[in-house]
Amino acid sequence: MERELTQITEIVPREYGEVQVGESALAYGAGPINTAGPVIQNRQEMTLLQKLEILSDAAKYDVSCSSSGVGRQGDGTGIGNTAAAGICHSFAGDGRCISLLKILFTNECIYDCKYCINRKSNDVPRASFTPDEVCELTIQFYRRNYIEGLFLSSGIIHSPTYTMELIYQAIYKLRTVYRFQGYIHVKAIPGADPELIQRIGLLADRMSVNLELPTAEGLQRLAPNKHRKNILTPMRQIQQGITQNKEEIVVYKHASQFVPAGQSTQMIVGATPESDYQIMMVAENLYRKFDLKRVYYSAFVSVNEDKDLPALPGGPPLLREHRLYQADWLLRFYGFEAGELLSEQKPNFNILLDPKADWALRHLEQFPVEINRADYRTILRVPGIGVKSAQRIVKARRNGNLTFEDLRKIGVVLKRALYFITCNGRMMYPTKIEEDYITRNLLAGKEKLPFDKDGMTYRQLSLFDDTMERNWREAVGG
C-alpha cells in the first residue's frame, strides 16, 4: 500500500467526531469531556477503506482465528449460522487462515506495551470504527461468503470499561438490529466492568483474554500497565459464567447461552527468556484450571525497537512455535502431560524431532506395540499414528487382523511408525529397537514442516548453529 496514511490523522482537542458513543459510555468513568487531554481523532475524510486497512493491520498479530466450537442453525429470520468444526474462508500470503473479520475497534491505546505496534508511544496512524461501520462490514462480507463472522478486539481508549462499552454497542447492534447469527469472537479487556463482560458473553460465541506473556515477570517487564492478576480475573469470570450457564440450560432449555464456544488465550513466545517447559506448564494449568478451549502461541514478531526486546535477525521463531503447537495437541488429544514431554533437566523441545517421536525414543521400553491388541490410548502414543488413524484401527480390526498394508491404507505413516509397532507379532522389517538406530532412521526422512521453503527456516536455523549441534548430539545420545 503506497498511501500516505500519516496525513489523515492529526491531534485535535478531545471531541469524538467519528466514534459515536452513548451516554452510558461516559457513565462508566470516562469523565467530563473537557478535562481529558488531547486525543487523536479521525478527520472526516478518512474513508472506510483506510480505516479497515489501519485497523486490520493492527489486529493481525492476534493469532486466534478459529470459528469452531459451536454448531447453530439459522432461525430463518436473519442471516448466519455456525458450524461446529469452524470454516476457513481464505488463506493469506503467510498461510494463516482467514475465518473471521479480524479487526480492532480502535488502535488508540493508553497502554505502552513494548512488543505492541499500537503502544502509546508509537507514532502510527490511528483510527476508530463506529458500531455501524463494524456491522456494515460484517454483514456485507458475510453475505458474500468472505468470512465466517467477526473477531473484535481493541486498543484501550480512555479506560478498559469505556472500550468494552463501545464493543458491546457494536455487537449488540449486530445481533439484534441486523439479526446476525454467525460467529462472534470478542476480546475481554482486563480491568473492564464485570457486568459488561457478562453482558457481552451472552452475545458472543467465544471470548478470550490474552495472557500476553507466559510469566508474570515477563509481563511486568514488557507490559508495565498490565498485571497478571487483572488478566486472570476476567478469565476466571468467563469460566464460571460458562459453568453456571450450562447448569441453567439444563433447567431452562431456552436460557441464552454464555460464550458457547468457550474461551481461549494467547501468549507471545520468544520475547522473554522462558523455556518451553515453563510455557507448557502454563498451558497445561490453563487447560486444567481455567477450562480453556485453546491456548495460542504466537512467535514474537519484532515490530518495535526497544532495549527490552530481543533482536531476532532470523525472523520470528517459527520452529519453536511449531513445536509448542505439536506439544499442545499432545496435551489436548493424545493424553500426554507436560511433565512427560519436558522436565527441568530437559527444558526445551528437540529442534530435529517432533515432541511425540522424541518422547517415544526416550521410552523405548514401552515399544513395540501390537496393533491388533493394544488399547486405543497406547496406539495413540505411537509416532506416525494420529487420532483419526487410531480410531480407524480400533474399528477396522473388529473385522479381522490388520496387516501393514491395511495400516497404510488407513492413513498410518509407516515410515515413522514401523519402528514402534508389530502386526500379528511381526515387525515390518527386521529393525533394532535402539535409540541411536531409530533416531538416525527417523532423521533420514526429512520432517515435513509447514514452513521450509521461501528461505525462512534454513537461514533461521543456521543462525543457531551452536544450539543445533548441541541438540543434534543430544538427540543421537552423544
Place this chain on the structure above:
Amino acid sequence: MEEYYILCEDSPEGIFSGIYDAYLLKKPHERIHLMVKEEDNYRLFANYLTCKPDGEKACKVARTIRKQFGLEAYLAIFRAVSSAKEDKAEAVYKTVVTGLSMKNPVKVLENLKDPFVHRVFEIARRVGNETHGHVEFLRFRELRSGLLYAQIAPQNDVLAFIVPHFADRLPLENFIIHDKGRNLFAVHPARQDWYLYSGTEETELLIGEAAKDFSEGEEKYSELFTAFFHTIEIKQRKNYELQRNMLPLKYRKYMTEFIYGNKGL
C-alpha cells in the same frame, strides 16, 4: 465362467438402478460388475448389459441402503456416487453387497480391510473435501438486482451438497450457485426452498450477460475485502507454499480477493 458387465448411467439414479438389476440377475456377485463408462476394449466371454435408469428401482435401492446402513453411511455412499471417478459404481455396488452380508450393516464403512469399502471411503472423502472446499471458498457477487451469484467449477458433482449450507445461512437472500462445468444451477429464492435447474446454452448466455452487471456495493465491498486480505498478512511470516497447500490454485479462479488482487491493487 461367465462375467456380466452392466453399463449404467452416470448419475445416482443410474447407479442405484444398476445395483437393482445386478441383484435381479441372481448370479454370484463376484461375477457381476458395474460400469458408468463403456470400456475401450471389450472382454471375451463377457456379457455386456445396459441398464436403463428407473426412478422406482433407484428409490428401492436407496431406501434399503438408508435403512440398513444408517444415515451416515448412506450419505457417504451418496457422496461416492457423485464422484467423477469411473470405478465408483463397482465400488459402491460391492460395498452394498458386503454391507448387507455383515451382521451389523451400520458399520459397513468401518470395514476398511475390504478393498471396495476402502475405495468408497476414499472417493467419498475426496468428494467431501471438495464440498467443504467450495463451502469455504465460494464467493458471491451481488448483481444489480440484489441477487447473489456465485460460480464454481468442481471436479465432482458437489453442487447439491453445498446448497443446504447456504440456504440455512442466507434464508432471506435470493441466490444462485452456478456449476459452470455441468451447466447446473442451484436457485434459492428468498424464504423459499431451493431447487436445481439444469441449464441450456441459452440460459448460460443469459446469465453470462446478467452476471457482468454488478451492484454498486459489489465494487466497494470486494475492494474492501481485498484490502483486508492483504493487510491481515504478517509479512515477516510470508509463506506462499503453505498458502497453496491450504488454498489450492484450482479454487482461486472465482475468488474475489485473487481476481481483484491481480489487477494490481
